[in-house]
Amino acid sequence: MLINGESKKEMVGMTIREILNAFSLSADRVVVEYNGEILDLSTNHSLITQDKDQIEIIGLVGGG
Amino acid sequence: MIKVNESQMPYSENLTLKDLIKTYKPNADLYIINGFPNENLDRKINREDSISLIKKGEKPTKLELEHLMMARHTPGVYEKLKASRVAIAGLGGLGSNVAISLARVGVGYLKLIDFDVVEPSNLNRQQYFIKHLGMFKTDALKEQVYEINPYIKVETVKVYIDEGNIASLFSDVDYIVEAFDTPENKALLINRCMKHYPKTPIIAASGLAGYYSSNSIKTKKGLKNLYLVGDQVSEAKEGCGLMAPRASIAANHQANLIVRLIMGEEI
Numbered sequence: 262m263l264i265n266g267e268s269k270k271e272m273v274g275m276t277i278r279e280i281l282n283a284f285s286l287s288a289d290r291v292v293v294e295y296n297g298e299i300l301d302l303s304t305n306h307s308l309i310t311q312d313k314d315q316i317e318i319i320g321l322v323g324g325g
Numbered sequence: 326m327i328k329v330n331e332s333q334m335p336y337s338e339n340l341t342l343k344d345l346i347k348t349y350k351p352n353a354d355l356y357i358i359n360g361f362p363n364e365n366l367d368r369k370i371n372r373e374d375s376i377s378l379i380k381k382g383e384k385p386t387k388l389e390l391e392h393l394m395m396a397r398h399t400p401g402v403y404e405k406l407k408a409s410r411v412a413i414a415g416l417g418g419l420g421s422n423v424a425i426s427l428a429r430v431g432v433g434y435l436k437l438i439d440f441d442v443v444e445p446s447n448l449n450r451q452q453y454f455i456k457h458l459g460m461f462k463t464d465a466l467k468e469q470v471y472e473i474n475p476y477i478k479v480e481t482v483k484v485y486i487d488e489g490n491i492a493s494l495f496s497d498v499d500y501i502v503e504a505f506d507t508p509e510n511k512a513l514l515i516n517r518c519m520k521h522y523p524k525t526p527i528i529a530a531s532g533l534a535g536y537y538s539s540n541s542i543k544t545k546k547g548l549k550n551l552y553l554v555g556d557q558v559s560e561a562k563e564g565c566g567l568m569a570p571r572a573s574i575a576a577n578h579q580a581n582l583i584v585r586l587i588m589g590e591e592i
Contacts, residue, residue, distance in 0.1 A: 290508040292515050294548045299519045317548055321508040321515075324534040324561030325419040325572070 262314045273314075278306040284318065292319040328375040331392035340370040346378055353378035360399040375400050391476050394431070402588065403431055407476075409587045412436040412498040414486055414514055416462040418567055419530050420504030421452035422576030423583075428470040430584060434478045435470065436498055437463045440485040450569040486510070491517040495525065500583050503529035504576070506561070515551060523550060528582055532556040533575040535565045542571065544578045544592050552592070554578040 262273045264280070272280055277300065281288055293300040294317040295308070310316070326333045327340075329349050343366040346353055356363050357377040358370075370376070377396030385393055395403050409432050413420045416439035424435060443457040443465050457465035463481035470479050484490060486505075491514065495501050501518055505511045511529060518527050532555035533542060541556040554575050561567050582592065 290512050292512060292519070292548065292551065299516065299548065301516070301520070319531075319547055319551075319553065320557075321511045321529075321531045322534075322555075322558060322560035323506060323508045323511075324532070324559070324567050325415055325417050325504050325506040325511075325530060 264316045342368040350378040355379040357396045407433040410434040410498045411500045413502040415504035418450040418572030419576045422573045426580035428473045436480045438482040450572040501527045528579045530554045532559045534559045534561040
């Protein structure tokens with residue numbers, strides 16, 4: 262499994278929510294692409310990741 | 326044919342800049358050929374040249390003004406910018422500065438969206454003046470855009486952007502600028518716009534607080550139709566406030582990316 266291009270074998274089987282927690286990211290401050298699709302985190306946060314998944318996470322910080 | 330002050334004029338061989346000045350505007354003291362000032366009166370005029378003859382300080386008629394403003398733009402660029410439509414979501418430190426730059430380059434349609442009014446705490450970085458305090462940001466910014474370029478169409482929308490209105494607000498624009506303050510609003514707008522407008526580029530910003538190096542602010546491709554400006558880490562918080570220089574650097578990264586995308590370039 263790749264997260265932002267890095268191999269994260271040890272995280273296979275975790276939910277998206279658990280992965281965000283592991284990175285100290287809050288679900289309402291991120292954009293997540295899961296195998297090429299933008300995830301709607303209000304409905305998909307308990308999705309269980311599998312080997313070969315490709316995940317991109319963009320965290321946003323405040324200020325504008 | 327050649328263009329003199331935006332009117333088609335006949336071309337003839339051995340025509341020089343001096344001839345044109347004599348014929349069309351003897352009192353001109355600024356000569357712009359193909360978007361660039363030129364002082365060589367013997368400059369030979371070529372077929373297809375676009376020439377603007379300007380008298381500095383002379384107040385142009387409204388009709389002349391647009392042509393004179395166009396003179397400083399490279400031919401071929403102006404028309405594309407003028408035909409483009411951009412929505413700016415949030416008119417704070419980012420959005421107000423993006424609007425001013427896009428107005429200056431002549432983007433033809435701006436949709437300015439914000440629910441809030443101008444407050445004293447905004448003046449440290451946002452493009453407003455004392456006289457705007459208490460005014461809606463949409464109205465205060467529209468007023469300034471028209472002072473810069475009255476030929477732009479500005480639509481103002483006074484709403485709080487939320488889950489309910491994102492699906493309808495951006496259907497008539499080519500580019501969406503995310504210029505919100507809170508990370509939750511940024512994430513909501515980006516996520517929903519990527520869902521509802523998968524083909525419309527979204528130019529977002531994250532990480533622009535404080536006075537860290539200007540050079541740490543970058544324009545990056547995010548995912549799919551998302552572009553991200555900022556250093557991605559400098560969060561606005563106690564002890565690290567938002568300040569005019571970096572806010573406007575980030576805003577102008579956003580504005581310049583829009584110009585580049587309009588011109589068919591990438592980051």
